[in-house]
Amino acid sequence: MRRLLILGAGTAGTMAANVLHRRLDDDWEVTVVEPSGAHLYQPGLLFLPFGRYDTADLKRPTHSTLHQGIHRVRGEVERVVPEADTVELTDGRRLPYDELVIATGTTPRPDQTPGMLDGGEWHRSVHEFYTLPGALALREALRGFHGGRLLVHITEMPIKCPVAPLEFTFLADAFFDDLGIRDRVDITYVTPLSAAFTQPVAARELGHMLERRGIALETDFVVERVDAERKRLVSFDERELPFDLLVTVPLNMGADFVARSGLGDELHYVHVDRHTSQSPDWPNVWALGDAADLPTSKAGSVAHFSVEVFVENFLQHVAGEPMTHAFDGHANCYVESGHGKAMLIDFNYDTQPLTGTYPVPRVGPFRLLEETRVNHLGKLAFRHLYWNVLLPGRPLPLPAHMSMAGKHPEPSHETVEV
Numbered sequence: 001m002r003r004l005l006i007l008g009a010g011t012a013g014t015m016a017a018n019v020l021h022r023r024l025d026d027d028w029e030v031t032v033v034e035p036s037g038a039h040l041y042q043p044g045l046l047f048l049p050f051g052r053y054d055t056a057d058l059k060r061p062t063h064s065t066l067h068q069g070i071h072r073v074r075g076e077v078e079r080v081v082p083e084a085d086t087v088e089l090t091d092g093r094r095l096p097y098d099e100l101v102i103a104t105g106t107t108p109r110p111d112q113t114p115g116m117l118d119g120g121e122w123h124r125s126v127h128e129f130y131t132l133p134g135a136l137a138l139r140e141a142l143r144g145f146h147g148g149r150l151l152v153h154i155t156e157m158p159i160k161c162p163v164a165p166l167e168f169t170f171l172a173d174a175f176f177d178d179l180g181i182r183d184r185v186d187i188t189y190v191t192p193l194s195a196a197f198t199q200p201v202a203a204r205e206l207g208h209m210l211e212r213r214g215i216a217l218e219t220d221f222v223v224e225r226v227d228a229e230r231k232r233l234v235s236f237d238e239r240e241l242p243f244d245l246l247v248t249v250p251l252n253m254g255a256d257f258v259a260r261s262g263l264g265d266e267l268h269y270v271h272v273d274r275h276t277s278q279s280p281d282w283p284n285v286w287a288l289g290d291a292a293d294l295p296t297s298k299a300g301s302v303a304h305f306s307v308e309v310f311v312e313n314f315l316q317h318v319a320g321e322p323m324t325h326a327f328d329g330h331a332n333c334y335v336e337s338g339h340g341k342a343m344l345i346d347f348n349y350d351t352q353p354l355t356g357t358y359p360v361p362r363v364g365p366f367r368l369l370e371e372t373r374v375n376h377l378g379k380l381a382f383r384h385l386y387w388n389v390l391l392p393g394r395p396l397p398l399p400a401h402m403s404m405a406g407k408h409p410e411p412s413h414e415t416v417e418v
């Protein structure tokens, strides 16, 4: 019996387990290690603070998302020992493998910024929406917020879903507008980047959207600490931004065991080949989704497209054949912009987000870098696709590779890393 061990039952781990369990022959045993008993639909966390979803809409038992026949181990990884083809769990259990997939994602780490978690204002005036407890606490804070200075802040890139803080800002603008108190709320978007977003055309469009809504943009802000007592965000270049409500995206980091295992970079992301997801040092070790150090967005769409390419390569690899498929960094993300509209961006390693239509040229129905109602409906419909098509590993009629069909190239075609 050959053993495939998958660490993490989030988006990437669940998809990979379900597809490979179906496509590998009976020689293989597929095992998934996951500490949590519930799978969380993370894109829904954006809407929860504004009262659109509740916990029950976003959570399902982990066992219900994995096909029958896949072995489940409830536990947390302590260390990978690639020299011994073994994974050690925190409770001392050891799991041997023939092939290993690391899909343990990335986690917000407010403990890494002085004064953020430990300043006494966490979940009072200092909030985040990247975790379920954080989004629930922020919902309460928004209910009690009747005016003042709101900062929406990114600590450092990369973060998962890099557009989510912008979406939160647009939704907050619309939320206060609907409540009739927008003129009493001063909103500033605070980013370590030198523009509203990483890539030139998207940065321009998103910057205009902030401007049109009267939202201030504070760029190149590298946070040094949160002065919770004086309610100020302080940067290394000694700028101070006062707040009544701070909504931050804390530093995002891969799992600590990645560092303990000598498999990753300083933020604990696993080194992999950007086209095959295979470790350059250990040919039987792979990393998928946010856990990998791919130079594209950390997003569910990247997990989805890269898993499709990975599966084909993995099947060739275990059959002893050369791998012939290459992931191109394809990502696409809906950008919710408030009042029932959204934009869509579609890009890869070499092509920045451009205007146009997706997936069908001229027809769409989705429009790139343009706010439409249809894009918003696409974003909402995605939750059903996620549970019923993507996670079970059913094919979606969208190619894994990015297409230029329907896109309008701009004269300046430079690409910036996300």
Ligand SMILES: Cc1cc2nc3c(=O)[nH]c(=O)nc-3n(C[C@H](O)[C@H](O)[C@H](O)COP(=O)(O)OP(=O)(O)OC[C@H]3O[C@@H](n4cnc5c(N)ncnc54)[C@H](O)[C@@H]3O)c2cc1C
Pocket: 007, 008, 009, 010, 011, 012, 013, 033, 034, 035, 036, 041, 042, 043, 044, 045, 046, 075, 076, 077, 078, 103, 104, 105, 106, 129, 130, 131, 160, 161, 164, 255, 257, 288, 289, 290, 291, 298, 299, 300, 301, 302, 303, 332, 333, 334
């Ligand atoms: C607010 C928000 C909005 C988002 N919106 C979008 C969107 O609109 N579109 C989009 O494409 N993406 C979006 N994303 C990003 C998307 O959710 C992630 O990119 C995606 O879930 C990544 O999948 P993953 O499997 O790599 O990681 P995850 O889904 O996070 O799964 C990682 C799993 O690993 C497990 N794990 C962690 N450490 C260990 C350990 N030591 N041992 C064992 N298991 C461990 C965790 O419990 C978890 O189940 C959003 C994310 C957030 C937070």
